[in-house]
Amino acid sequence: MTPMIRVMTDDDCAAVAEVRVRSWQYAYAGLVPQPYLDSMDVEQATDRLRGHFTAGAGTVTHLVAERNGAVVGWGCAGPGRDPDAAPGEAELYALYALPAHLSTGVGRALLAELVAGAEAAGHRAMRLWVLKGNARARRFYERAGFLPDGCEEPFEVGGAEVPEVRYARGLEAPRPSTGPVDIASAADQRRAPGSYSYTGRPAIALVRKGRPPSSIRTTPRRPGLLHSSSRYQSQSQFAAFAVTSSTSGSRTDTR
16 A cells, blocks of 8 residues: 655654654664663653654654554654755655565655655755664665765764764755745645655665764764754754645644
C-alpha cells in the first residue's frame, strides 16, 4: 500500500517518538551500545520531541508517513547546521520507518517530499549525517543521489564514540512560482492542503537520521536524534521550507 505523506502535528508526537525509538533499537543494534538502546523510553522521547517540535516551528519541516491511519515513518529537514554550510543550504535531520515497514517505500516517499520542498524553496544542496557502519542506510542514500563528501566525525552515545560520515547531493533549481511555496506544491501534486500521498515506485525505506555537524564542529553534541541548537533554530532563511498544515492552523516544522 502506498504510504500517505502529510505534515506532522503536535498530536503525532507520541507516534513519532515510537517510530524513532523502535527504529534506533532495530537499526543500531551492534552499532550503538546495547544498554543505551535498551534504556530508550518512548514516553521520555515524546516529551523531548514535543519540546523540539514547538521550538523548531518556522524553520524545520516535519513530515509523517501513514498507512491505514497509523504513523509508520517520519522525516524532517531544515537549515544546514554545520559550521561550513553555505548560506541557505538544506540538511536532512531525520528519516525513520518502523522496522515492519522497511523496504516498502516509506523512506523513499518521505525523502522525495523533503527534497522537493527544499528545491522549491531555492536550496541548491542538501547534506545529512549517517552512521559509518550503517551499510543499509548508506546504500539507500547513495541510490537517492547522495554521496560521501569526505567529512567524518564521531559522536558520543552511551559512553562510546560512534563514527558518522557526511553525505551531500545537489538539488535542482526551483520552478518559477507566483505564490507561497510548500512541499505539496513543490512536488507538483494535486492534494488537499496538509495531506498528500507519494506515488513513486517503492524502494528501500530508511531508518535514518541526518545529524549535525561537520568535522570542524567546535561544540559538543548530545546523543539522540533531536539535537537542540540555537544556531539552527535562529536561521530564518529556511522559513520558506516550512509548511502550513490545515489540521493545526499554524506553521509546523521540526527539530
